[in-house]
Amino acid sequence: MVKINGERLLGDLRALRAMGAIGTGVVRPAFSDMDMQARRWLAEKYEAAGLTATIDGVGNVLGRSSNPGRALLIGSHSDTQPTGGWLDGALGVIYGLEVVRAMAEDPDTKHLPVDAISWQDEESRFYGCMGSRAFCNQFPKEAEDGLADKDGIALADALAHAGLKDVPRLTAEDHDYLGFLEAHIEQGPHLEADGRRIGIVQSIVGLGGMVFTFTGQQNHAGTTMMAGRKDATTALYALAHGINEEFPKVAGVRSVWTMGRVLIRPGAPSIVPGYAELELQYRDVDPAVLDKFEAVVHRLVDNINSKDGATIEAKPSRVRIAPAHMDTGFQEHLSRAAEAHAPGNWAAMPSGAFHDAGVVCTVMPCAMLFIPSIGGISHDFAEDSHDDDITLGCQVLADGAATILAAASN
Incomplete structure (x- = not known):
């Protein structure tokens, strides 16, 4: 030995x-x-x-x-x-x-x-x-x-x-x-x-992910009424909430997902943000689960984009691994x-x-x-x-x- x-x-x-x-x-x-x-x-x-x-x-x-x-x-x-x-x-x-x-x-x-x-x-x-x-x-x-x-x-x-x-x-x-x-x-x-x-x-595990850009209208935080805002962060929060609500419904036993990078511009308390970024990563040993996660993301993005607010563009992450x-x-x-x-x-x-x-x-x-x-x-x-x-x-x-x-x- x-x-x-x-x-x-x-x-x-x-x-x-x-x-x-x-x-x-x-x-x-x-x-x-x-x-x-x-x-x-x-x-x-x-x-x-x-x-x-x-x-x-x-x-x-x-x-x-x-x-x-x-x-x-x-x-x-x-x-x-x-x-x-x-x-x-x-x-x-x-x-x-x-x-x-x-x-x-x-x-x-x-x-x-x-x-x-x-x-x-x-x-x-x-x-x-x-x-x-x-x-x-x-x-x-x-x-x-x-x-x-x-x-x-x-x-x-x-x-x-x-x-x-x-x-x-x-x-x-x-x-x-x-x-x-x-x-x-x-x-x-x-x-x-x-x-x-x-x-x-x-x-x-394999991993996939998406990079989201949120485009709204930057404006004055005190004079822009809530009903008329195109706030990039509102769309970001809606998407993040939807992911955490919907992913568990299709997840496997060891599935995980992480929203590990967020960028908000211009990042000032008196300005309605006109731009934001969010990066999502998800992992599982079953490629079918990864496909389901991606389908959920596209459905959520389409739903948010159908409303009168900031719009979302979704692109696959650079690294995707089976x-x-x-x-x-x-x-x-x-x-x-x-x-x-x-x-x-x-x-x-x-x-x-x-x-x-x-x-x-x-x-x-x-x-x-x-x-x-x-x-x-x-x-x-x-x-x-x-x-x-x-x-x-x-x-x-x-x-x-x-x-x-x-x-x-x-």
Whole structure:
């Protein structure tokens, strides 16, 4: 049985945490100085573990094994949200590194080919899961043109600043991978609430969304009578209320929706707003439910536009992702490892968050493993997991990876 080194694992996670640390959290957005420092550090770690490390043209860090045979790829992402937690993505990246080292130290597994990777920009500074999409030929180089972050920084400039201009990309076509494993914190409350220590992911939610613009007539708040107003915010509130009233009627058990961005102009208390924006995102593992959400939205918009007030224009969000299903054979290997190390304390479950595995599974078999998030909190400086859950998760992943590779070599 492969034996991971828990202290080494935790030490590397804490070392990665220090790069961009602010309080208990981490600020390490894609292509930032801290992000590139972390990627260069990771490349050095890969080399020290016996891998050949490369940082490609979109910032992916790949460590390649010299062992013969079809390699199993293991990793996640090391970029963070603008105010991120220390384990989101980083957990799976360091798991990949530790599995490589643990297998190399075991005479029964040292011959098995395991590659490790840290994907770039999973957190959507410029384009969600950009690194894994580029690797899977779903983000062509010409797609870089015109992309900018929320502060107006062009992707081309960020690539140049990071020293990646004209650096070649790596793609899945360059390698004949057996598959991909990704470990992650759950980023939700279910494992902790159910007293489970490991989650084996069956499927990853798809997501859709709409961006709404509300156009009315800006006017004086004191002299414009209520009956004659074309208030952009009145239409916005009507739509938001309708969504919360109607979505539950068509939702699935694990459906969620979020109205996470609102803009009102000019944003002054004495002015009737003439313009507003609202962005809606919805998620479910069933594409039929996503279609129902979209149909509800269009019906609500048509109803509001039929009245004498501000008008609404609805456009699909830039990122629309279909639900993804994990490989059943890989799930079985991870499930057996989970039962061996946490008997009765694991569960099969869907993922409510999207992950790089949801992209990579379009070109190779994939599986995911979760550990509990304390309080269900993520995308926040308070994000955390217990040390014993962190080490347990890596041990389960290592054993599952070893049996996947052993089965493939027979």
